[in-house]
Amino acid sequence: MSSTASAARTGMRGLKALVVLAVLVAAPCMAETREEIEGRLHSAPSKDYTLLRMEAGLAALREGDLPAARTYFDGVLDSIESIYADSEGAAKARSLWYAEGSKDFKGEPYERAMAYYYRGLIYMVDGDYGNARAVVRTALAQSGFADETNYESTFASLYFLLGWTNEIMGDAEPARQAYAEVRRLRPEWNAQPGAAGNPLVIAELGGAPRKVGDGVGLHEIVYRPAKRMPEKSAQLLVNGNPVPMIAMDDLFYQSSHRGLRQIDRIIDGKVAFKEGFAGAGQVLGEVSKVATVVNLEVSGTAGRTIGAVAGVGAIATIISLNVNPAADVRYWNNLPESLHVAVLKPGETLGALTLRDERGAVVDVAGVARQEWTDPQGRKIIWIKTRN
Amino acid sequence: MQARLLYLLVPVSMLFTGCASVNGDRDNSAPPHAVYQDSATASKVVSGVGIESQDILSATDAMVRDIMATPEVVSRATAPKIIMDPAGFVNDSSSRVNVKLFVNRLSASLNRAAKGKLRFLGRAEGDLNNKERDLKANGEVDAGTIQKVKVPRGADFILRGTITSQDAVLKGPQTVRRYTNINFRLQEVDSDEVVWENNYDFTKEAQDDVIYR
Numbered sequence: 001m002s003s004t005a006s007a008a009r010t011g012m013r014g015l016k017a018l019v020v021l022a023v024l025v026a027a028p029c030m031a032e033t034r035e036e037i038e039g040r041l042h043s044a045p046s047k048d049y050t051l052l053r054m055e056a057g058l059a060a061l062r063e064g065d066l067p068a069a070r071t072y073f074d075g076v077l078d079s080i081e082s083i084y085a086d087s088e089g090a091a092k093a094r095s096l097w098y099a100e101g102s103k104d105f106k107g108e109p110y111e112r113a114m115a116y117y118y119r120g121l122i123y124m125v126d127g128d129y130g131n132a133r134a135v136v137r138t139a140l141a142q143s144g145f146a147d148e149t150n151y152e153s154t155f156a157s158l159y160f161l162l163g164w165t166n167e168i169m170g171d172a173e174p175a176r177q178a179y180a181e182v183r184r185l186r187p188e189w190n191a192q193p194g195a196a197g198n199p200l201v202i203a204e205l206g207g208a209p210r211k212v213g214d215g216v217g218l219h220e221i222v223y224r225p226a227k228r229m230p231e232k233s234a235q236l237l238v239n240g241n242p243v244p245m246i247a248m249d250d251l252f253y254q255s256s257h258r259g260l261r262q263i264d265r266i267i268d269g270k271v272a273f274k275e276g277f278a279g280a281g282q283v284l285g286e287v288s289k290v291a292t293v294v295n296l297e298v299s300g301t302a303g304r305t306i307g308a309v310a311g312v313g314a315i316a317t318i319i320s321l322n323v324n325p326a327a328d329v330r331y332w333n334n335l336p337e338s339l340h341v342a343v344l345k346p347g348e349t350l351g352a353l354t355l356r357d358e359r360g361a362v363v364d365v366a367g368v369a370r371q372e373w374t375d376p377q378g379r380k381i382i383w384i385k386t387r388n
Numbered sequence: 389m390q391a392r393l394l395y396l397l398v399p400v401s402m403l404f405t406g407c408a409s410v411n412g413d414r415d416n417s418a419p420p421h422a423v424y425q426d427s428a429t430a431s432k433v434v435s436g437v438g439i440e441s442q443d444i445l446s447a448t449d450a451m452v453r454d455i456m457a458t459p460e461v462v463s464r465a466t467a468p469k470i471i472m473d474p475a476g477f478v479n480d481s482s483s484r485v486n487v488k489l490f491v492n493r494l495s496a497s498l499n500r501a502a503k504g505k506l507r508f509l510g511r512a513e514g515d516l517n518n519k520e521r522d523l524k525a526n527g528e529v530d531a532g533t534i535q536k537v538k539v540p541r542g543a544d545f546i547l548r549g550t551i552t553s554q555d556a557v558l559k560g561p562q563t564v565r566r567y568t569n570i571n572f573r574l575q576e577v578d579s580d581e582v583v584w585e586n587n588y589d590f591t592k593e594a595q596d597d598v599i600y601r
Contacts, residue, residue: 083594083597133479
């Protein structure tokens with residue numbers, strides 16, 4: 001009887017473990033809450049401040065806390081724009097013994113561009129379209145950084161916002177050029193100039209692209225899309241009619257198609273150094289082993305030399321073990337996967353948002369945030385974010 | 389001999405293994421006190437290609453000197469009334485700028501230097517003034533000590549400004565070169581005539597550390 005009960009208990013424990021495992025596997029990779037991010041911000045090393053401010057700023061924006069979001073993103077932009085001279089973190093990141101993650105985080109070009117994009121949205125809500133245009137311009141410059149010198153930014157949302165802010169500032173020709181760029185990148189975008197000032201709807205779907213370390217000593221950054229976040233398209237109900245939002249940007253694409261960075265060459269050098277010393281250590285170790293056997297055959301007269309060879313081999317191995325070529329895989333983890341835009345006509349009533357997966361099936365996402373702001377001149381901006 | 393080799397190996401190993409773990413990433417030292425810096429000179433530690441304090445100071449100082457040396461503005465029989473308002477300044481550059489910094493500094497410096505040769509109207513503070521005027525008109529407060537005027541004074545000139553920039557970016561090495569032009573002009577309200585105009589220009593070039601490229 002007792003053995004049957006014991007078996008039942010064991011079975012229950014196994015079942016519970018399976019349920020926990022199933023929940024963990026099925027759950028999407030949730031970003032932290034604002035409270036958790038701000039908690040980490042208070043105790044994090046200074047090299048992570050910019051990353052945590054990016055995350056805290058976006059979490060605050062999701063809650064509609066504009067003053068906090070403004071402060072966080074101003075700090076982020078100050079950090080991105082600063083050229084640090086003789087930074088200790090930079091020196092560490094270049095050295096053989098420290099990982100790239102020792103440096104102060106500024107983000108990869110797509111992350112920097114998104115920081116400017118969010119600050120631009122806040123400037124728009126504040127009615128400061130001059131500064132909104134300024135940060136959108138800088139966002140485009142940041143998103144255009146790549147090792148390929150002829151690389152051009154393909155960030156359609158930023159070109160759209162450049163057209164939008166130019167139009168509101170009364171600069172018709174630059175607005176027309178920016179909108180033309182949007183139509184080149186997204187031919188399905190058919191909005192005409194003249195609509196700036198109408199209610200603008202921006203929806204951000206899914207989760208952030210992830211950076212994963214790969215290769216020898218995790219020296220290579222590999223990008224992966226967010227896990228288990230199926231929403232790929234959005235449809236608005238406007239005056240009772242379904243209106244599809246235009247998919248402007250895919251951040252996974254923006255993150256992963258730029259090719260190598262200049263720092264990757266330094267990291268490759270670290271890998272070569274590490275492998276060279278590891279190889280030398282292994283060879284000298286093998287040589288000393290063989291020499292020990294030979295030494296026995298020649299009456300042990302070569303003992304000192306063999307000891308020295310083994311010692312040098314050990315030092316080479318220790319050096320190799322301490323070289324740290326790991327790439328920086330810290331990433332802004334509450335960014336969305338995709339950006340979608342719609343421009344309404346004045347007076348149109350906005351209803352529910354329908355999310356669909358890549359096959360067009362309706363997806364139900366809990367906790368979608370929707371903020372509606374009106375700038376001091378009465379222009380409406382509706383911002384939707386599906387994930388925290 | 390092998391024992392001596394061991395004495396050599398142990399400290400050398402400690403040296404290399406120690407390199408990777410000293411103090412982690414955390415700086416446990418007490419933070420330094422905030423230190424006053426000279427606003428008129430560039431920081432030796434942090435800098436960028438945007439508009440910084442030394443640019444605002446230099447630009448506004450140069451404009452004050454030039455306006456004070458322009459007889460058409462400062463040598464009129466009756467001191468002209470001028471409006472300086474952030475709404476008259478347009479940021480058309482790639483730099484984030486708080487245009488109030490230009491307006492406030494220029495206004496204060498000109499007001500001090502003009503010693504009554506120019507008069508400034510504070511339209512930005514209109515809400516508070518209107519409220520006080522209403523209180524006076526309703527008899528809720530007395531008339532104050534200054535002679536009453538029927539309506540607020542009108543302006544003769546508006547000081548306008550435009551900040552524009554042109555960026556050149558070398559994408560691979562991520563070198564950014566930004567030319568910034570700050571244009572100031574004094575425009576007569578009735579005739580639209582620009583009676584004074586001047587530029588302040590500068591170019592900055594910067595390249596971030598290779599670890600950010």
